[in-house]
Amino acid sequence: MQFEVTARDRRCPARSGRVTTKSGAFATPAFMPVGTAGTVKALTPRQLDEAGAQVILANTYHLFLRPGTDVIRKFGSLHRFMGWEQPILTDSGGFQIFSLRDNARVSESGVRFKSHLDGSAFSLTPEDVVDIQSALDSDIQMVLDHFAPHPASHPQDEKAMRLTGAWAARARERFLKTNKGNGQFAIVQGGLHEDLRECSLRELAAMDFEGYAVGGLSVGESTAEFRRILKPLAPELPDGKPRYLMGSGTPEDILFAVENGMDMFDCVMPSRNARNGTLFSSRGKVRIKNERHKADPRPLDEACACYTCRNFSRAYLRHLFISREILSSILNTIHNIHFYLDFMAKIRYAISSQKFIDFKENFLSLYKGE
Amino acid sequence: MQFEVTARDRRCPARSGRVTTKSGAFATPAFMPVGTAGTVKALTPRQLDEAGAQVILANTYHLFLRPGTDVIRKFGSLHRFMGWEQPILTDSGGFQIFSLRDNARVSESGVRFKSHLDGSAFSLTPEDVVDIQSALDSDIQMVLDHFAPHPASHPQDEKAMRLTGAWAARARERFLKTNKGNGQFAIVQGGLHEDLRECSLRELAAMDFEGYAVGGLSVGESTAEFRRILKPLAPELPDGKPRYLMGSGTPEDILFAVENGMDMFDCVMPSRNARNGTLFSSRGKVRIKNERHKADPRPLDEACACYTCRNFSRAYLRHLFISREILSSILNTIHNIHFYLDFMAKIRYAISSQKFIDFKENFLSLYKGE
Numbered sequence: 081m082q083f084e085v086t087a088r089d090r091r092c093p094a095r096s097g098r099v100t101t102k103s104g105a106f107a108t109p110a111f112m113p114v115g116t117a118g119t120v121k122a123l124t125p126r127q128l129d130e131a132g133a134q135v136i137l138a139n140t141y142h143l144f145l146r147p148g149t150d151v152i153r154k155f156g157s158l159h160r161f162m163g164w165e166q167p168i169l170t171d172s173g174g175f176q177i178f179s180l181r182d183n184a185r186v187s188e189s190g191v192r193f194k195s196h197l198d199g200s201a202f203s204l205t206p207e208d209v210v211d212i213q214s215a216l217d218s219d220i221q222m223v224l225d226h227f228a229p230h231p232a233s234h235p236q237d238e239k240a241m242r243l244t245g246a247w248a249a250r251a252r253e254r255f256l257k258t259n260k261g262n263g264q265f266a267i268v269q270g271g272l273h274e275d276l277r278e279c280s281l282r283e284l285a286a287m288d289f290e291g292y293a294v295g296g297l298s299v300g301e302s303t304a305e306f307r308r309i310l311k312p313l314a315p316e317l318p319d320g321k322p323r324y325l326m327g328s329g330t331p332e333d334i335l336f337a338v339e340n341g342m343d344m345f346d347c348v349m350p351s352r353n354a355r356n357g358t359l360f361s362s363r364g365k366v367r368i369k370n371e372r373h374k375a376d377p378r379p380l381d382e383a384c385a386c387y388t389c390r391n392f393s394r395a396y397l398r399h400l401f402i403s404r405e406i407l408s409s410i411l412n413t414i415h416n417i418h419f420y421l422d423f424m425a426k427i428r429y430a431i432s433s434q435k436f437i438d439f440k441e442n443f444l445s446l447y448k449g450e
Numbered sequence: 451m452q453f454e455v456t457a458r459d460r461r462c463p464a465r466s467g468r469v470t471t472k473s474g475a476f477a478t479p480a481f482m483p484v485g486t487a488g489t490v491k492a493l494t495p496r497q498l499d500e501a502g503a504q505v506i507l508a509n510t511y512h513l514f515l516r517p518g519t520d521v522i523r524k525f526g527s528l529h530r531f532m533g534w535e536q537p538i539l540t541d542s543g544g545f546q547i548f549s550l551r552d553n554a555r556v557s558e559s560g561v562r563f564k565s566h567l568d569g570s571a572f573s574l575t576p577e578d579v580v581d582i583q584s585a586l587d588s589d590i591q592m593v594l595d596h597f598a599p600h601p602a603s604h605p606q607d608e609k610a611m612r613l614t615g616a617w618a619a620r621a622r623e624r625f626l627k628t629n630k631g632n633g634q635f636a637i638v639q640g641g642l643h644e645d646l647r648e649c650s651l652r653e654l655a656a657m658d659f660e661g662y663a664v665g666g667l668s669v670g671e672s673t674a675e676f677r678r679i680l681k682p683l684a685p686e687l688p689d690g691k692p693r694y695l696m697g698s699g700t701p702e703d704i705l706f707a708v709e710n711g712m713d714m715f716d717c718v719m720p721s722r723n724a725r726n727g728t729l730f731s732s733r734g735k736v737r738i739k740n741e742r743h744k745a746d747p748r749p750l751d752e753a754c755a756c757y758t759c760r761n762f763s764r765a766y767l768r769h770l771f772i773s774r775e776i777l778s779s780i781l782n783t784i785h786n787i788h789f790y791l792d793f794m795a796k797i798r799y800a801i802s803s804q805k806f807i808d809f810k811e812n813f814l815s816l817y818k819g820e
Contacts, residue, residue: 117769117773117775118766118769119770119773119775119777121775121776121777122776122777122780123777124757124777124780124781125761126757146769146772146773147744147745147765147768147769147772150745151744151745151765151769154745154747154765155747155763155765161763161765161766161769162766163761163762163766374517374521375517375520375521375524377524377525387494387496391495391533392533393525393531395517395521395524395525395531396488396531396532396533398517399487399488399516399517399521399531400489402516402517403487403489403516405487405489405491406491406492406776406779406780407489407491407492407493407494409776410492410494410776410780411494
């Protein structure tokens with residue numbers, strides 16, 4: 081896995097670049113649509129490709145449980161299993177220690193889960209997570225990490241951060257022994273404590289991962305807290321490596337993070353909102369169920385060239401949503417994913433044109449919503 | 451609307467032909483995927499086209515209620531509203547008198563419904579149904595019909611059949627005054643009474659519709675009863691007009707009906723079964739949730755060239771179904787619709803090659819299922 085910075089904005093730490101993996105390359109800043117269970121919900125791989133996706137995210141924990149590592153191993157890779165030949169990043173299961181915390185017990189050695197599917201118990205060590213990701217053959221593999229639920233005290237955040245560091249060292253060792261051409265990213269933790277973030281970063285940077293992520297944000301903290309932590313941290317992440325902000329995904333958050341030097345993003349928001357009838361547009365969010373769209377022949381977003389906007393009206397999208405038709409989820413997801421990927425392409429073009437700040441200000445001035 | 455018979459099988463009344471409408475032509479025998487509410491569930495119009503659809507069915511009753519005739523009128527046609535530019539046939543609402551019979555009251559003048567959506571009351575006359583279909587601008591428009599629930603006595607079936615005839619005359623009169631280039635089909639009723647079927651046919655044939663349908667079958671009767679009614683009736687329908695068997699759709703039923711001279715079919719089975727995980731294949735039905743498919747890398751049907759079979763394994767399809775992913779409904783529907791449309795193409799080729807009986811026997815000998 082390789083990374084090169086291809087352009088830098090003179091007025092801020094924003095940069096654009098290129099990550100090259102064995103499954104192909106993708107341009108940064110990049111947004112990764114979320115395909116937790118080996119499918120970006122409601123899209124075929126072809127629709128995902130046409131919406132502009134170059135890299136997607138899948139989840140180690142979920143795929144380990146279902147269909148199971150052995151099934152995917154039989155196919156040689158997650159790519160072949162799900163019919164997506166381009167790069168895949170897999171999250172580690174660390175986030176599930178947080179999101180499924182009533183069913184997770186953390187110890188020095190690893191984490192013990194009760195399956196959210198059938199209640200069966202199983203353990204995952206940092207080494208197990210590396211081995212599962214080897215079976216998936218994911219191009220970018222996240223280490224198993226841990227963070228305390230927000231709000232957490234300094235000692236709680238420090239404990240989780242130290243465990244994340246110890247697990248990262250073990251995961252790195254296993255990865256370096258077994259890796260066949262993929263990359264591994266570490267995850268900086270430390271909660272809302274700047275000193276802990278700095279400490280976590282120093283420890284992980286010394287292990288020389290292929291990339292660095294910021295975890296434990298967008299988990300309940302305020303925008304001000306999010307920005308206070310990210311602003312000094314982002315530019316300190318190793319310059320020659322991709323920098324990945326995990327799970328943050330409003331357009332506003334992405335603009336802020338890019339401005340401070342982050343390169344990669346993932347979020348369920350565009351796809352989940354699509355299924356709930358909340359659509360992104362250059363003028364802000366649109367709630368398609370609103371009566372005002374009932375007979376509106378205009379496309380959802382006149383500035384959008386996606387399949388949905390090229391072929392269907394707001395009135396039809398509203399009809400599908402009100403009628404709870406599956407096609408509602410499909411067309412809405414195509415649009416929202418396209419909106420995000422087009423947004424990232426515009427960001428990259430702005431950076432390489434030395435116009436990122438102008439782009440950001442212009443975007444935010446139009447992006448108001450209903 | 452025009453129809454020509456292009457080939458006849460020497461050994462039976464099977465024939466192939468071509469229906470030409472203002473929205474394009476389609477070859478017969480034809481299967482029409484069902485798009486009740488202005489969407490063939492789980493497919494984009496492009497996927498529907500790629501699966502091989504040349505004509506689809508939508509429903510007057512459902513579209514009248516939602517989004518409402520006025521909304522679609524604003525778009526000029528249902529085609530433009532739903533993004534499907536090829537031919538559309540609209541059913542009349544007659545079937546809903548049967549399927550929603552607790553909320554429908556029939557009188558000489560028409561039918562009074564309580565909406566299945568919000569309980570509001572409204573009336574539909576045979577003329578109303580013509581006017582709504584004019585607003586939809588559907589290429590083939592079915593008259594409002596009526597049939598008694600199975601099992602029905604001779605007097606019950608006779609009464610419904612006579613009402614169907616009277617309504618057909620009124621619908622025809624309205625259609626001939628207002629039509630702009632579309633076709634109108636009558637519906638032969640009479641239940642399981644051969645004499646009533648014959649009487650209904652004679653009455654309707656005299657009104658010179660563009661096509662003739664057989665209604666009131668596949669509503670609970672046995673296969674033997676279905677065949678007893680259809681076998682003598684089908685070849686008696688006007689030879690120079692398309693003959694449409696409404697709502698029947700197992701492959702076995704279609705083969706039987708084609709052999710007796712029917713040309714057009716619709717059924718929710720391929721799409722509904724797809725969503726329930728029952729898939730059609732040249733070897734019979736496959737229940738994709740079965741454990742045996744868990745790690746099976748083979749396509750669902752090795753004889754199939756659809757997008758699903760070209761790109762995905764049984765193991766992946768099972769994973770999606772078990773995980774209740776939307777993509778399960780999508781890929782399964784693509785396959786089942788393609789299977790049906792490919793089946794119809796093979797039937798047409800067999801007829802034009804004078805091999806229909808051989809094709810039927812060969813198909814049925816392989817089509818066994820799990």
